[in-house]
Amino acid sequence: MAESLLTNEAAVLPTAPRRESRIRAFWRPFVASRMGPIGLGILICVALCALLAGVIAPDGPFKLGAPRLIGPGEQGHLLGTDHLGRDMLAQLVYGARVSLTIGLVAASISLFVGVVIGSVAGYFGGWVDLVLSRLTDMFLIIPAFFLIIVVVATLGSGIGYVMVVIGLTAWPTSARLMRAQTLSLRERTFIQALRALGESGPRILFRHIVPNGIQPLIANASLDIASAILIEAGLSFIGLGDPNKATWGRMIFDGRTTILTAWWASVLPGIAIIVTVLGFYLVGDGISYVLSPRSRKVSK
Amino acid sequence: MTESVPLLELQHLGVTYRTDRGQVSAVDDVSLQVPMGASIGLVGESGSGKSTIAMAILRLLPPNARVDGAVLVNGIDLTKQPDRRLDREWRWRQLAIVFQKSLSALSPVHRIGVQMHDVLRTHEPDLTESQRKDRIEGVLAAVHLPARVLRSYPFELSGGMMQRTMIALGLVCNPPFVIFDEATTALDVITQSQILGEIQRLKEEFDLTTMVISHDVGVINATTDIVAVLYAGQLMEVAPKRQFFTAPRHPYSQALIASVPRLRGTKERITGIPGSLPDLAHPPGGCRFAPRCPHATPACMEHTPPLIQIAPGHMVRCTEFSMKADQDVTA
Amino acid sequence: MSENPLLDVRDLQCLFPLRKGLGDLARGKSHAVHAVDTVSFQMQRSEILALVGESGCGKSTTGRLLVKLEEATGGNIRFDGEEVGSLRGKELKSFRRRAQIIFQNPFEAFDPRLTLGASLRQALRIHGIGKNQAERDDRIASVMERSGLTPVQDFLARYPHELSGGQSQRIATVRAMLLEPDFLVADEPVSMLDVSVRADILNQLLDLRDRDGMAIVFITHDLSVARYIADRIAVMYLGMFVEIGPADAVIERPQHPYAQALLSHTLPVGDEEPVAAPVDIGGEVPTPVDVQPGCRFAGRCPFVFDRCRMETPQLKATSDDKLVACHLFDQPPA
Numbered sequence: 001m002a003e004s005l006l007t008n009e010a011a012v013l014p015t016a017p018r019r020e021s022r023i024r025a026f027w028r029p030f031v032a033s034r035m036g037p038i039g040l041g042i043l044i045c046v047a048l049c050a051l052l053a054g055v056i057a058p059d060g061p062f063k064l065g066a067p068r069l070i071g072p073g074e075q076g077h078l079l080g081t082d083h084l085g086r087d088m089l090a091q092l093v094y095g096a097r098v099s100l101t102i103g104l105v106a107a108s109i110s111l112f113v114g115v116v117i118g119s120v121a122g123y124f125g126g127w128v129d130l131v132l133s134r135l136t137d138m139f140l141i142i143p144a145f146f147l148i149i150v151v152v153a154t155l156g157s158g159i160g161y162v163m164v165v166i167g168l169t170a171w172p173t174s175a176r177l178m179r180a181q182t183l184s185l186r187e188r189t190f191i192q193a194l195r196a197l198g199e200s201g202p203r204i205l206f207r208h209i210v211p212n213g214i215q216p217l218i219a220n221a222s223l224d225i226a227s228a229i230l231i232e233a234g235l236s237f238i239g240l241g242d243p244n245k246a247t248w249g250r251m252i253f254d255g256r257t258t259i260l261t262a263w264w265a266s267v268l269p270g271i272a273i274i275v276t277v278l279g280f281y282l283v284g285d286g287i288s289y290v291l292s293p294r295s296r297k298v299s300k
Numbered sequence: 301m302t303e304s305v306p307l308l309e310l311q312h313l314g315v316t317y318r319t320d321r322g323q324v325s326a327v328d329d330v331s332l333q334v335p336m337g338a339s340i341g342l343v344g345e346s347g348s349g350k351s352t353i354a355m356a357i358l359r360l361l362p363p364n365a366r367v368d369g370a371v372l373v374n375g376i377d378l379t380k381q382p383d384r385r386l387d388r389e390w391r392w393r394q395l396a397i398v399f400q401k402s403l404s405a406l407s408p409v410h411r412i413g414v415q416m417h418d419v420l421r422t423h424e425p426d427l428t429e430s431q432r433k434d435r436i437e438g439v440l441a442a443v444h445l446p447a448r449v450l451r452s453y454p455f456e457l458s459g460g461m462m463q464r465t466m467i468a469l470g471l472v473c474n475p476p477f478v479i480f481d482e483a484t485t486a487l488d489v490i491t492q493s494q495i496l497g498e499i500q501r502l503k504e505e506f507d508l509t510t511m512v513i514s515h516d517v518g519v520i521n522a523t524t525d526i527v528a529v530l531y532a533g534q535l536m537e538v539a540p541k542r543q544f545f546t547a548p549r550h551p552y553s554q555a556l557i558a559s560v561p562r563l564r565g566t567k568e569r570i571t572g573i574p575g576s577l578p579d580l581a582h583p584p585g586g587c588r589f590a591p592r593c594p595h596a597t598p599a600c601m602e603h604t605p606p607l608i609q610i611a612p613g614h615m616v617r618c619t620e621f622s623m624k625a626d627q628d629v630t631a
Numbered sequence: 632m633s634e635n636p637l638l639d640v641r642d643l644q645c646l647f648p649l650r651k652g653l654g655d656l657a658r659g660k661s662h663a664v665h666a667v668d669t670v671s672f673q674m675q676r677s678e679i680l681a682l683v684g685e686s687g688c689g690k691s692t693t694g695r696l697l698v699k700l701e702e703a704t705g706g707n708i709r710f711d712g713e714e715v716g717s718l719r720g721k722e723l724k725s726f727r728r729r730a731q732i733i734f735q736n737p738f739e740a741f742d743p744r745l746t747l748g749a750s751l752r753q754a755l756r757i758h759g760i761g762k763n764q765a766e767r768d769d770r771i772a773s774v775m776e777r778s779g780l781t782p783v784q785d786f787l788a789r790y791p792h793e794l795s796g797g798q799s800q801r802i803a804t805v806r807a808m809l810l811e812p813d814f815l816v817a818d819e820p821v822s823m824l825d826v827s828v829r830a831d832i833l834n835q836l837l838d839l840r841d842r843d844g845m846a847i848v849f850i851t852h853d854l855s856v857a858r859y860i861a862d863r864i865a866v867m868y869l870g871m872f873v874e875i876g877p878a879d880a881v882i883e884r885p886q887h888p889y890a891q892a893l894l895s896h897t898l899p900v901g902d903e904e905p906v907a908a909p910v911d912i913g914g915e916v917p918t919p920v921d922v923q924p925g926c927r928f929a930g931r932c933p934f935v936f937d938r939c940r941m942e943t944p945q946l947k948a949t950s951d952d953k954l955v956a957c958h959l960f961d962q963p964p965a
Contacts, residue, residue, distance in 0.1 A: 028320075189739035193803070196698050197810070198727035198757050208742050345825035458915050488685035488916060489852060493896035493909055515826065518855075518898030545901035559827045560900050561859035563882065570859065572830035576795045 029290045036286015042279030050096035057090030061246040069262040080264045082254055088264060092272055095248045099276060102163050102232050102247075103225035109167025110224050111217060114174025115210055121175070122182025123205045133179070136172045144169035144231060152240045159242045162235060166228045174217050174224075181213030215291050222284035226277040233273050248273050305375045307477055307509045308334040308357070314368035315352050315361065315533075322581045326352045328533045328588075329369075331607065334526075336476075339503065339510045341524030341541070343517060343556075347577045349533035350513045354479050358395055359386055373477070392423045396470035398463070400482035405466060406454045412465055413450030416472060423473050439468045442502060460491040467499065471506060479511045484519060496522050517560055521545060526613070529553050532578055532588040535607060538615040549616045551593045587619065595620065636673035637711055637813060637846050638697070643670040644705030645692055649920065665919040666692040668870040669706065671946070676813065679840055679847045681861035681878070683854060683893070687916050689870040690850045694816040697848060698732045699723070710814070728758050731807035735819040737800035741791040747802055748787030754806050774805050778835060797828030804835060815839070818850045833860050854897045858882045866890045869919040869927040872946055876953025886955045888912075888932045926958070934959060 030036045049056065066085040070077060079088035121132035148165045155161055185191060186209065194204050235241045236249025243250070248269040255265025315327040327349040334340045342350040355361045357371050359378060371378045373394060378386065399405045406415055413436070420432045427435070440447060443464040449457065457465065463483060470478050480499065484492040500523065503510055512523045520527055520541070527544040529537045529552060537550040548554045555573045562568075575592040578584050584591060590600040597619065605622040607615045646663040667689040674680055682690040695701040697708065699715060708715040710730060718726050734740060741750045751771050752764070761767035775783045778801060791799060800820060807815060817836060821829040837860060839845040851857050857864050858878055865875035866887065874887040885891045892910040912931040919927070926932070929939040938958050946954040947961050 189734045189736045190742050192700060193732075193734060193740055193806075194742075196700055196727060196732045197754050197806075198724045199753075211744055212742065345827060460915050489854075489893060490685065490896045490912065491915060493898060496898075497909070516898075517826070518900050521900055522898050556827060557901065559830050561833075561855045562901075563855045563858055563894075563897055563899060567859065570830040570833065572797075573827040576797070576828075 026290055030286050033286040033289035035282045036289065039279045039282025039284075039286060042275060043283060046096050046276050046279060047100065049093045050100050053090075053093040053097055056093050057087060059087075059090065061091040061094040062086060063090070069258060069265065071262070072264050072268075079268055080262070082251065082265050083258060083262075084254075088251075088268055091246045091251055092248070092269060094246045095251060095269065095272065096276075098159070098245050098247045099229045099232070099273070102159065102166070103228045103280070105163045106166040106170065106228035107221045107224040109164065110170035110174055111221050113168070114171040115178050115214065115217065117171070118175035118178025118180075119182045119205055119210050119213070122179040123186060123201065123209065129179075132175075136175045136179075139169065140172040142169055145234065148231065148235060149240060152235070157235075157240055157242050159232075159245055159247075162232055162242070163228070166231055170224050170227065174220060177217050177220060178210075178213060181216065182209055185209045185213050215287070219284045219287040219291065222280045222287065226280035226284075229273065229277060229280075306333040306372075307336045307338075307374060308332075308511070309372040310353070310357075310369065311372065312369035313353065313356060313371060315349070315356050316366045316368070317362075318364045318366070319581070324580045325583050326365075326533050326580060327356065328583070329604075330530070330533075330535045331369075332528060332535070332538065334477075334509060334511065336509055337507065338526060339512065339524045340526045340528060341520035342511065342513045342528050342530060343515065343520045344530035345515055345556075345577075347532060347580065348530035350530050351481055352533075353530075354397060354481050354511070354513055357479065358391060358397060359383065388423070392419060392470075392475065393473045394475055395477050395479070396473070396475040397479040397481060398466045398470045398483040400485050406462075408454055410453075411450065412452055412454065412457075416450070416469060419469060420472060435472060436468075439472050442471065442505065443468045443498060459487050460495065463487060463491075463495055464498070467495075467502070471502065474506065476507070477509045477511070479513065480523075481513045482515070483512075485514065485516065492519075493522075499523060517545075517557065529556070532583070533580065534588050534604070534617065535615075536589065536617050538607075538613075540613050543611070543614055549610065549614070549621070550618050551595055552589050587617070599623070635712070637676050638674040639709040640673070640697070640706070641671050641709075642706035643693070643696060643703055643708060644668055645689075645696055645701060646704045662921050665870045665922050667696060667703075668919070668922070670867075670870075670872055671706075672865065672872065672875060674814075674846045674848070676846050677840055677844045678862045679836070679849055679860055681849045681851060681857035681864045682867055683851060683857045683864055684867035685852060685893075685916050687869070687918060688867040689919075690867050691818055692870075693867070694732065694818045694848060694850050697814075698730050698816050699726070700732070724758070728810045729812050730814045730816075731810060731812040732816040732818060733800070733803050733807055733820050735822055737796045737803060737820075737823065738791070740799055740803040740806075743791050745790075746787065747789055747791065747794075750791075751787065751802075751806055751809060754809050758810060760810070771805075771809065774808055775802075778805055778808075780805065795828070796824045797831060800824060800832050801835060804832070808839070812845070814846045814848075816848045816850070819852070820849075821856065822851070822853070829856070836860060854882065854894060855900070866893065869916070869922070871927060872954070872956065873928070874953060874955045874957075875946065876951065880951050880953055884951055886949060886951065886953065886960060887928075887957050888934050888959075889928050926956075 064085055066077060066081050066087060067075065068081060068083055068085045070081050072078065072080040074080065077087050077089070079092065081087055082091065117132050117136065121129045144166060147169060148162060151161050151165050191204060191208060194208060232241065232247060233249030233252065236247050237253045239253060241247055241250050241253070251269035252266045255262065259266050310330050310332045313327060313330045314325070317324040317326055330353060332340070342353065344350045352361070356367055357378070361367065367379055373390065378390065381390070416436050417432055420427060420435065436450070437447065440449065445461065445464050445468060449461065449465060454462065466483070484495055487495065496519065502508065512520065514520055525541055527539055527541050528535060529550065531552050537544070537548065537553045539548070544553065545557065548557055555571070558571050559573065561570050573592055578588055578591065584601065586601045586604050590596040593600065600619045605617050605619045607617045608621050608625050609615050610621055645667040646665055649662040649664060670693060672680070682693060684690050692701060696703050699718070703716060710726060715726060741747060752767055755761050755767045755770065761770055771787070772783045775781065775786065780786055780801060786802065794802070821832050824832070833856070836847055836849070840847060849857070849860055861878045863876060864878045864881040865872050866881065866889065867873065868889050874881060874885065874890045881890065882894065885894050892912045895909045910933065912933065924943050925940040926944050929935050932939065942958070944956045944958050944961060946956045949955050949960050
């Protein structure tokens with residue numbers, strides 16, 4: 001309100017621009033997507049279960065001693081027990097830890113490798129791009145599941161192997177995405193300006209291009225997390241998972257023979273997987289919604 | 301002014317957008333009369349609302365826009381017409397518009413000829429195929445385009461040819477009124493000048509009334525008889541072209557003209573206008589130019605001065621003139 | 632030709648190869664776009680040279696070549712006596728400090744994730760200017776104040792999207808000036824700005840020339856702007872200079888037929904009358920792919936004759952203190 005009438009200052013700042021912090025600029029459309037917050041809510045619940053597993057089930061997931069295959073709600077076991085008498089709820093919440101860990105580690109590996117390879121290929125072009133793109137194509141052809149089976153068969157079924165192999169087969173999608181982003185960002189004025197200022201190539205790439213181009217990869221990463229969880233579940237279901245860990249997939253495997261008589265042994269972990277994967281998908285959708293302003297309807 | 305009904309009349313036209321930042325007042329109280337056969341120029345910078353006015357006339361605004369006031373074409377208020385009727389009787393047949401980015405105005409997967417036939421079929425369904433063909437060929441000849449354009453896809457045409465195609469499309473139903481919304485802005489100097497010349501010729505040949513919207517005063521100078529200056533959604537001055545360029549009365553018009561370098565004549569230092577556009581979600585009370593006006597007074601910030609006629613055909617919205625008019629009345 | 636020009640450009644060429652189709656591979660042909668073809672000129676300090684032309688004439692590419700954002704495929708550029716083409720590493724970096732550029736799009740001139748202050752400090756850090764943060768901030772503050780961009784802290788705290796186009800462009804110029812360059816390329820710096828804010832940028836550039844002795848190459852398609860700001864004007868067509876000379880001489884007495892056409896089609900503002908009726912040249916500017924020998928303007932020139940189609944005209948001095956590349960001015964004495 002206190003503006004001078006005669007402004008000879010050639011550079012008066014725009015009247016009262018509402019400075020919206022980046023967090024709010026992301027959060028508002030994310031909430032408007034409606035799917036995003038639902039997914040986020042689901043994931044928060046899952047994460048809480050994982051974090052508070054020790055509180056919810058202080059005896060751990062492998063405690064024996066209870067009667068086998070009792071139904072949900074009976075004898076103090078909220079969700080029943082499995083074929084060895086282990087509490088279902090305990091296994092589910094500990095299983096959440098494993099699933100989330102697998103998902104996050106695998107997706108992180110995929111993101112990291114993909115970003116580095118994609119951005120370097122896109123920025124430097126020439127034979128660097130040629131070599132890296134063909135490498136990406138090669139890895140794209142490898143079917144993740146079969147590679148994992150081979151690895152597990154030869155090296156053993158430790159969960160570490162599973163995470164790393166999933167990460168190393170999922171990165172090509174991120175790499176392609178990052179390469180496309182890099183190619184388009186490379187031509188933007190502010191990148192040209194940085195080159196003209198004398199900034200070095202690697203710094204331009206990793207401090208300016210990657211941060212500005214990474215957003216769609218984040219949306220993609222949530223899909224990667226979901227798919228990692230599913231792959232692990234599939235592995236466990238065919239018996240190749242880590243027998244020492246309480247994973248949801250292994251729980252389904254364990255309960256498959258009694259599925260008609262004691263449905264909760266397989267169905268409950270199945271639901272857990274579905275809900276968690278759905279959560280990640282919805283969050284991914286929400287992020288995509290934030291990133292594409294054209295798909296957003298004008299607010300009423 | 302004239303006794304007969306003006307072809308186009310805007311009465312207190314206002315456009316407000318509902319956005320998540322609040323109500324944005326893009327156009328505020330614009331009143332204009334365009335007599336038949338005239339060519340009026342709407343000149344303004346970004347945020348002036350000039351394109352919004354064109355969209356409001358044709359009722360092509362997005363759903364979150366609210367239109368106040370009236371748009372009269374030959375005396376009939378378009379804002380009260382149902383949309384289907386507007387399509388059947390008015391758009392393309394009475395009113396046509398030529399846009400700036402023609403490439404995005406045409407479907408990229410259909411040939412030009414197909415699209416032109418499509419327009420005619422929609423808006424003049426009574427024509428036979430051969431009548432349509434004649435009409436299309438006639439209009440192409442009028443804009444100096446070869447017939448092979450009909451077999452081309454939009455991306456195959458150069459910028460100049462695209463604009464000519466859009467002009468042809470605009471004229472294909474023989475509308476009496478055509479709006480050119482920055483129609484030559486994206487073109488090279490020589491092409492632009494050639495097309496503007498052709499528009500002048502077409503205006504005479506087809507007896508058109510035109511509205512030329514541009515931020516480029518050179519274009520306005522070349523193609524219009526009446527100049528209307530817009531700032532931040534408000535109409536600041538309307539004058540015959542000659543008077544606008546030689547003796548503008550509104551401080552914004554004066555500043556605008558003083559900021560354009562001349563190609564010939566004495567080389568004078570050009571000056572800009574300090575400050576920047578007001579935030580249209582919170583427009584200033586009173587005259588919207590006052591915060592940047594070298595002659596502003598406190599009165600300017602409080603009340604929006606009305607548009608006042610200071611000479612035949614010359615209207616100005618400025619406290620300086622409305623106060624004088626009040627004084628004359630009370631004297 | 633002067634003794635020690637700041638910038639000496641000889642036969643500069645930039646060809647962009649086009650992908651070969653199968654038919655071309657079979658015939659062993661390759662195509663290239665001749666974006667810039669044998670451009671030669673010199674520049675001194677304290678002067679502004681405008682490169683004028685329509686789209687596709689090569690003016691932007693020339694500007695980028697001059698600051699090594701594009702690699703030349705032929706000819707050479709000497710900056711202050713030193714050959715620019717072979718510069719690498721540290722020498723390249725110090726060249727970059729002395730030769731800067733501002734771009735057409737002010738809305739994209741800065742990394743949107745950084746505040747303006749961070750972007751400006753980065754410019755100084757790249758070249759190790761200033762011993763510490765405080766010194767760098769002082770330097771930034773003094774350049775901003777000199778350009779009238781106050782309150783300084785307010786601006787530095789903002790993000791690029793919070794500024795208007797005019798403010799952005801002025802801060803982009805400040806960023807270039809922080810390095811204290813000798814030479815600046817301004818690539819259509821006002822084309823995307825509203826008319827009422829152009830004066831600030833143009834006058835700022837004039838100040839740089841007068842006060843700091845800057846040599847500026849100003850690229851534009853608008854002849855009125857070129858006339859306002861430039862000491863000399865060079866008109867380009869399809870990658871070549873067709874006319875170059877003092878600004879007033881080129882504007883008042885264009886000799887090359889293309890320059891004449893360009894000037895006759897420039898729309899006057901207000902009272903000024905165009906000098907002659909617009910010259911009628913047909914067609915549109917073609918793309919300079921696989922150019923043949925002969926004048927590139929021959930296909931559209933109203934004065935074309937046989938020699939034009941066979942021999943490419945070179946820039947030759949005319950009586951009016953200009954260089955013109957046109958056979959009309961190169962007739963052998965009768």
